[in-house]
Every structure is written in structure tokens, then in C-alpha cells.
Amino acid sequence: xxxxxxxxxxLAGAINGEIFPEEPFDWFVSWLKDAVDSGEPExxxxxxxxxxxxxNPSSRVVLLKSFDKNGFVFFTNYQSRKGIQLSFxxxxxxxxxxxxxxxxxxxxxxxxxxxxxxxxxxxxxRPPESRINAIISPQSNPxxxxxxxxxQHLKLLSDSIEKANxxxxxxxxxxxxxxxxxxxxxxxxxxxxxxxxxLSGGKWLVTRxxx
Numbered sequence: 608x609x610x611x612x613x614x615x616x617x618l619a620g621a622i623n624g625e626i627f628p629e630e631p632f633d634w635f636v637s638w639l640k641d642a643v644d645s646g647e648p649e650x651x652x653x654x655x656x657x658x659x660x661x662x663n664p665s666s667r668v669v670l671l672k673s674f675d676k677n678g679f680v681f682f683t684n685y686q687s688r689k690g691i692q693l694s695f696x697x698x699x700x701x702x703x704x705x706x707x708x709x710x711x712x713x714x715x716x717x718x719x720x721x722x723x724x725x726x727x728x729x730x731x732x733r734p735p736e737s738r739i740n741a742i743i744s745p746q747s748n749p750x751x752x753x754x755x756x757x758x759q760h761l762k763l764l765s766d767s768i769e770k771a772n773x774x775x776x777x778x779x780x781x782x783x784x785x786x787x788x789x790x791x792x793x794x795x796x797x798x799x800x801x802x803x804x805x806l807s808g809g810k811w812l813v814t815r816x817x818x
Contacts, residue, residue: 617793619709622800627813631788631804632676635712638790642705654702655681657688660695671703672729678782679714680721682729684746685777691747693718699783709793716785726779731772739763739771741778789816 628634642650651671658664665688673680679701684690693699701714720726730738743759750756763771785806792800799818804811 616795617709617799618795619707620792621794622790622792622802625815627802629813630676630811631785631790632674634790635674635788638705638708638710638712639703641708642703642710645705645707647705647707650705652703653681654704655689656700656702657692658696658698659692665689665692672780678716678784680725680780680782682726682778682780684741684744685720685779686748687746689747693781701783711791711793713787713789713791714783714785715787716783718781718783721780721782723779727774729780730774730778735771736760736764738774742771742775794818 639650649670652668653671654666655669656664656666667689669681669683669689671679672682685694697718699716699718701712703710703712703714705711730741733741739760743756743763787803787805789801789803794800797818801816801818803814803816805814806812
């Protein structure tokens with residue numbers, strides 16, 4: 608398979624000038640809104656990278672469920688591969704890529720669990736089948752077959768829908784508290800724009816980086 612000639616030029620936008628916001632969060636709000644308005648099919652999808660206790664990196668796609676100046680929140684099984692890795696090393700990174708606006712945002716920081724009330728509130732807002740699947744799935748662990756999961760799903764759906772309203776103790780939210788956020792805008796000829804915000808002494812230092 609010839610991959611060398613697969614190439615796309617980026618023409619959708621630019622980050623002009625050298626005057627930038629003092630903080631990155633309003634800029635992130637604007638870019639996320641642009642991604643939603645552009646028709647991006649999964650605008651809240653991000654690649655989350657974690658590191659094992661042996662120092663081995665691991666990445667997967669998760670969904671951003673909320674964010675503010677305190678950090679970026681996602682939810683998962685605490686006993687999943689990422690949950691176990693975060694329990695050993697809470698350093699993590701996120702990458703958003705929005706091809707329709709030709710933009711990328713990289714975020715690095717440290718992850719902590721959100722409080723139980725926040726996890727309960729989000730779990731209660733999920734569709735019933737999503738709640739059931741969170742209860743029955745031993746995420747990242749081997750299973751005998753898909754049929755086994757489907758049978759457990761149907762049993763809980765038919766026998767105990769009330770139980771599906773209770774968040775399992777091994778499932779909840781994490782918040783990545785950033786110390787570095789980089790905004791990337793594709794430009795023609797690979798001369799891209801990269802603007803980095805790095806937290807230092809309680810203030811965000813802003814730098815333009817070479818592509």
C-alpha cells in the first residue's frame with residue numbers, strides 16, 4: 608500500500624499576529640464551538656494517553672464530558688487499563704483533532720478523580736443502556752465471549768432496571784488539570800501555526816512554536 612502520496616494541504620484558517628489571550632480556556636471554548644458548528648461528527652472525542660508503572664505509554668479515544676478552568680473531565684471504569692495506569696502515574700495527555708477546521712489541541716497535565724457527587728450526577732444522566740453496560744463490563748479484562756455480555760445486559764435490563772440507576776463503585780470521572788495547552792492550526796505547505804500556553808508560577812506563559 609503506497610502511503611507516500613497521501614497528502615492534504617491545509618487551507619481553512621490561520622493564527623495571525625503575535626498577540627494572544629492571557630489564558631487558554633476561552634480560546635478552547637471558541638475552537639470547540641467551531642468544531643461543533645462545522646459538523647465535526649465527534650467534536651468532543653479526544654485521544655487520552657497514560658503511562659503504566661513500567662513507563663509504557665498507552666492511548667485510546669474517550670469523550671470529553673465537561674471542562675472549565677479547573678480541568679477537562681472524562682468518565683471510565685476505574686479498573687480499566689487507563690484507570691489502573693492513572694492509579695500508578697497520574698500524568699496524562701489529551702489530543703483533540705478536528706479535521707474539518709484543520710485544528711488540533713494538545714493538553715498535558717495531571718489527573719485526579721472527580722468527587723463522588725459529580726460522578727453520580729453524570730451517571731444518572733446517561734441513557735439506561737449505557738448505565739447497564741457500565742455495570743456489567745469488566746472493561747479491559749478478558750471475557751469468554753460477546754454472547755456472555757449480551758446475556759448479562761438483557762438480564763439486568765429485564766430483571767432489575769432499578770439497579771441500573773445506581774453507579775457502580777468502580778466507575779466514575781477523572782479531571783485532567785492542565786499545565787500545558789497547545790493550539791495547532793494547519794497551514795499551507797506544512798508551515799503550521801502552533802501557540803503554546805505553559806503554566807508557570809500561577810500564570811500562563813504564551814509562546815509561538817515552530818511547526
